[in-house]
Amino acid sequence: MKTLNTILVRLLVGLITLCGVAVVIFIALRAMPASFEDIVLGPISTPEARATVAKRFGLDRTPTEQFVYWFGAVLQGDFGISLVTQSPVAKEIARRAPATIQLTLMATAVALLVGFPLGTLAGLSDSGRLVRGIGRVIGAVGASVPNFVIGSAFVYIFSVWSLGLKVGGYVPFFEDPVTNLRAITLPTITLAVFGIALILRTTRDSVQRVLTEGHITTAVAGGQTKWQIVRLHVLRNASIPIFTVTATYMGYLLGGAVIIEVLYSLPGIGLYTFNALENRDYAVVQAGVLLAAAVFVTINTLSDIVYVILDPRIAAARDKQ
């Protein structure tokens, strides 16, 4: 089946990219102003431990073999030891993952739930100038105002007038949902603004494009009502690019999480990695970057695959190449 072939190709490309990412991180690791043993073991270690590490990671062997050893360790979840806490990096990251994951997922959800309907309305040409105007404004402003500017504005507003939402004070969701949501709402909205603008613009362009396609004329000529056409034909065809753009948005979120967590003192992976940089805790920095890139590649590969499944023309088009 052609679709299956294309999917496998995409998976392969994803895996190759992951390997490429690992190579880049490895090179960066060796180039960092700290020795490899320090990174793996932390700065306080016995000569015997260092010798063991040297042997285990094959530091006396060729770079290629070192890479293999290091990569093997990474795949088993061993990212080294944190300089600051002397505990395994993987454990520290896992502790802080929930905040970042919640932030990312909530922001994506808000962006889709708000951006997609607004974008569809803005794209339908008989939506009236007001709707389209609002769409343009949101699209332009949301994509241009940096998230830390919005964040700073929020911090200022909500420090002066509380309105029930807090800056800081994060608590894991399952401990105390209310406090959790009060703390995470502002960061979510701050990050979601860009997402709403992005998805609104993409949806609008996509809807406009679909409206010019011939099968819409067929549907109108067949006497379907406006909303029937939107539901049956426009949305299905127009939502295909949304997957790609959501993947791009998640890439933005991975980076944006760093700034927003710093701004709002949200104890997530972003804040952790950023602080680690200030502390020269390179093991953590390397792990954070590797993780972010790996997640991004995975999301992109998945969205590519979903795209292939949804749009049967893609598989056919590749054959023609």
Next chain:
Amino acid sequence: MRILKAFSAFYLNDRLTGLAGLALLVLILIGVFGSMLPLGDATAIGAGPRLGPPTWELPLGTDELGRSYLPRVVQGIRVTFLIASIAVMLTAALGALIGMISAYVRGWVDGLIMRLADVMFAFPALILGLLVAALIGPGDVSVVTVIIAATLPLFIRVVRAVTLSLVERGFVVAAEVAGASRMRVMIIHLLPNITGAVLVQLTYALSVGMLIESGLSFLGLGIQPPYASLGSLLRTGAVYLTIAPWMVFSSGVVLSLAIMSVNLVGDGLRDMLDPLRGRSLR
């Protein structure tokens, strides 16, 4: 003269784009010539009270060292645009070259370049900023590197796609049959035809570059003192947010306006090159 023509084409096409183009022009002019205007001295410590609110003599107030904020913002505009523009120009040149070669030569070279571009694309910009800062320390070189790494993959892909579609058209084959060398074909035939796409991507890359630079500077990983971009101004301003909000407000608004005007100009360019007609569903 041509700029005037282009501008009026903009304005007639779409008022919003025309306004944005005008705003952009004004901002660039301020950035270039701002230091010559009698707006105050950006380096004069103690010209006014520390963290003083806006007054007639000090239109945007003063910062934490008593310097008038207005000239600081003007300087910030210049630095922000300068850094982003340099980075984007480099990206455009590299991207156009690599993209054309990749599409024209095809084969394993194309495959390799695409995979390398994929790897470059895999790192979200700010995350990459952390890595680069760890390696070579924060600063303008760091920022430019990150911007290039973040925008190059898309540039390559776009140029490659456009070149591929051109290569299939007759005139390239005709030139080759007539005996033109590959280099000649690339420069004389392909290059002029990709300028449209490059121009549109350039404006988007510029806005992305400005976002990246300001983000990194806000974190302290970008422009370092004594230089100040709008992003780093926001960083120092954020410290005094609750007691002297005008700093964050003014630099934030200016930065947002700058990025917005670039985005709108980019949209306008794209509409000019590829207008889509809406269809009524009645």
Next chain:
Amino acid sequence: MTPLLSIEDLAIEYVTRRGVVRALDEASLLLTEPSVIGIVGESGSGKSTMGLAIGRLLPSFANRLHGDLKLEGNSVFDANDESIRGLRRKRLGFVFQDPMTALDPTMKVGRQLVYAGGDSFGQNEALDLLARVGLPDQARVASSYPHQLSGGMAQRVVIALAIVRKPALLIADEPTASLDASLRDHILDLLVSLRTAMNTGVILLSHELRVVLRHCERVAVMYAGRVVEDGKISVVFANPGHPYTLALLAAAPGRERPGEMLQPIPGIPPVLSGRAEGCGFAPRCRFAGARCQVERPVARLVANRMVLCHHSERIIDDPQKKDHAR
């Protein structure tokens, strides 16, 4: 008896950024009963606009200036949204040039048919319909996506979609232009057969005289937004009454004798921005006189066909013409 289709002096213009283009300059057409009529004209003659106007499918920048279009007595332009949708659904069918873009690429063909068929039209009925338009292996076709079908098969599907509710009138705009020559006659035969099979009128829009000659009973020739000649094929093509028809026949390849030269028509069709003064064809017409420049021809019945020309009688009796009817 209300006529099936009545178009009276319809004038339509397109308002674009670059100015106003008058696509129909008082075009008229009357179909009293279901028949197969071919509308012949170059691009820019207004035939596509007229075809789309029948279903009020013109883009939003099109304006109807005056004139009326009635389908089975119902005014198309005065109808409200719901009635026009009803007309489109139940009384009209459209077949356009490119079958690939006319079908939804993300939906299986069978499903598209079932949706279009309405209540009490299910999978079985869809398979029957596919068989009726000449498709073999209906089950496989029904579960295919449009891009998995060949051009000819896809066009048959489009025809099936158009006739699913047994419309009174089918409009086909260059339905075979995207298809291989070998398929053309089959598709056209299928379209024409609908008149007897379902008592559906068929309007075939084409720029190819050959096609119209072979498959239609009646022909309407369009030029510069008007129907300049309208009558039975045997009458019009044997003995044209309008200089344009005459010129078209002389310029059409395929029917000349060996050694005979084709005569292209000098000049190009006009692009109107307002009501044409005089006859639209006058600048290119070898029979044109002073009257033709200033006085718009009115529709007249001359020798069993309707014609818009001041000099029809002279043209019909012109000894220089050759016999083109075969």
